[in-house]
Amino acid sequence: MEIECIQSGSAVRDCVTSDSSPVITNVTCADSVRLLNGSSLCSGRLEVKSNQSWSSVCEADFDQQDAEVVCRELGCGPPSVLQGALYGEVEAPVWSKEFQCGGHESALLDCRSSGSARNSCSLGKAVGLTCSEPDDVRMVGGANPCAGILELKHLGEWRPMYEFGWTLKDAAPICEHLDCGSAVSLQQTKSSLKFGWRIKPDCVKSRSTLRECTTSGYYNPIMNLTCSDSVRLLNGSSLCSGRLEVKSNQSWSSVCEADFDQQDAEVVCRQLGCGPPSVLQGALYGEVEAPVWSKEFQCGGHESALLDCRSSGSARNSCSPGKAVGLTCSESDDVRLVGGTNYCEGMMELRHLGEWRTVSAFSWTLKDAAVVCKHLDCGSAVSVNSRHESLNRPAWWIIYDCVHVRSALKDCTASSSHVFILNITCSESVRLGGASRCVGTVELKHQGEWRPAIDYDLRKAAVLCKHLDCGSAVSAVIRPKSSPADVLEISSDCFQSGSTRSECAAPNASNYTLDLICSDLLVQPIIHASSMDGVSESQEQGLTVSRHSNFTIRARPPRKLQLCLSRLRFLS
Known part of the structure; x- marks a missing residue:
């Protein structure tokens, strides 16, 4: 069952999928009281259920001891606010008798009530109740109360919190909740315990209470967190x-x-x-x-x-x-690529908390890897892949979707015992500054500085596309600039001889820049002819079009059009 689907308001049956998982979900609901319109599960306008009908409760018929029973029944902490109409006015029907709880009862309907029925709630207001959150969080086994294994008391039971894709940025609200300053480190610790509490980090970041984000689980490892205590x-x-x-x-x-x-x-x-x-x-x-x-x-x-x-x-x-x-x-992260032919390619390693470790990452794209290439001042990302490998030492896990929204890799890093070794190849000294990595103005790095580059031999632009692993050259256009600027003039013959890119560029003043569009490894598009008159196709020659024939080509996106034309053979 997809939780996000249910939360969107869809019917439960629309959110159900078949699954072979042995995990069974047990849910306990309050069967006779509920709080509506509140900011959390522990606040809202009180309603009571009797004879399959929900009724509002008048403020005049409700006191502090009654509130203590309701909060306990809902699994929340003691009542902190009891104020009429705080979450809306009385709605019909209205509960007809006054509750007379002693405060020790386990459910509101277990309390005594007045013998006579109330006819109306005149001048009264609906009970608005806020219970304190029942979360009890602590760190145990550390040097101080702001460091150690994270434990959560939920439903009256202390259990460790299992680490499941958490980063330092995710852990920051926990440190704040404990009044412990900033999150400093997040480690994994093996546990012999079978069950613990699992908390989803995305839920915590939305400022929901820990209780609302907690599920029971049998996951490993558990979370070891250090916050700055002062x-x-x-x-x-x-x-x-x-x-x-x-x-x-x-x-x-x-x-x-x-x-x-x-x-x-x-x-x-x-x-x-x-x-x-x-x-x-x-x-x-x-x-x-x-x-x-x-x-x-x-x-x-x-x-x-x-x-x-x-x-x-x-x-x-x-x-x-x-x-x-x-x-x-300054960010403490040190990133390097090792085992390649130069410092801009190889297995990614990260020094975090003073320790170099292999980076474990899964499902990274070239867009994700571009962040690392930029960090290393290595041009564009050319290739990225990950392979599963068993290591005798832990790795640093980097959450890929975090990389795009955070300026520091440190914020996206967690310890990991599952290793998908990440290999990245960057272009080292040539890049395109456009809508994608295979489109844009050609720039070269020369003496540590990126500058626009110009090559007046447009027939050899394919060399640049090949170097960037971007397929063939689709177009190369020399564009004028409003005023002369320092550019790097490329010697194409030097480029093709195998020399380094910086050895093939010389500073020059120019009024032009080179804009390049590479095919980005596009597959050959399918050509649809609007009329077959004068159009034939064979396996050897492809599409053949007779002169003066009418035809239409449809190719999406538009830059596939040139590839379409390259497949046509025109007859006299």
Whole structure:
């Protein structure tokens, strides 16, 4: 059964598929109470079911002890808000008697009720109830409460959380939930336990409660998470950038730019598992917010945590006219391709948390690999493939759809025991800056800099398409520029002799650039003739068209048209 299908509002029978899985789903629903229109499963307007009919409940007939019973029956925490009409007004029919719960009952309909029936809910409001979320999350076995194996108490039972495709970015809401700062590392740990809780990361990122995202499972391995216990970066574009806050005595404080220097920044970046600081600028990610850290940090730069640094003896009364510390650490990822003929091809490896490991990835496309080629300054992605292989050491797993929306590979990385070794080949020193990797303006890398390139011999553009593994040249057009600019003039004869691309280019000033369209390995299109008069076809010669015959070619996309024409033979 497809969950996404059901959530879209489709009928259950439309979402059912046949499956040979031995896993059976057991569901328990509250049979006599429900909360409607709330923001979670534990909030909403209360309705009670009796004699197969649902009824609203008047606020005047409901108190705190009644609310405790409802929250318990729904598997939620104690009631936190009880306010009439919070989630809508009374709707008919209306429950006719007053509940008189003691607060210990397991179900609302187990409570006593008033003997006389109420005729109306005049001046009353519908019961609006918010129960506290029952999630209890903890980390056990770590150096502090912000590190260790992640466990969740759900339905009254503590179980470990199983890791299933989680990345550091996915784990960030867990650290936030525990008031533990930023996510620093995510590892896998084998467990002898058979059952645990599985939490879907996409559900957590949508800001749903952990309870709503939890299912029982028998998966392995379990999640070992480390959060920064005393520093965090807010409002940044990645885990390694943002406005700095420091935690002390269970309270988070802003830090003044005037009280923070480069050595302090080095300690923070190291504590967060990021690379060295690259930008330190006040108010870059927001202004100072109260409360404000009252003393100046005096780090030497070698400390492992910011709170290990010395600080000034005197307290600062205000941050005026200072600004909040805005910090950007360089990404700690180091990527390399090994085992190829040059540094732009081979098996992908990633250094993360100080350790080089093989990258395990599945179903990567050339578009995904292009991110890595760009990171290595290696031009365009030419080929990508993965093969399954057993290794005696763990690998880094990179979620491919995360790569496109995150600026840092670190945010997309998790530990993995399943290895699909990823091999990537980049073009090294030639690329096209267009709608796809096989279309665009020709650029070459020369002395570490990418520049437009021009080749006035358009007949030899096929060499570039072949080098990019993009099939044949469909078109090559020299386009004028509004003003002369430094370009690289290509010697085609040199190109074909096997010399490196940089050896075949010489700087020059030109008013032109070269736009190239390669076939992108398109299969030969099917040609449909609107009329067969004068059109014949044979296995040896293909389609043959007599002169003065009328015919129509349909080929999609349009750039297949030239390939169509190449298959036609015109007769006099």
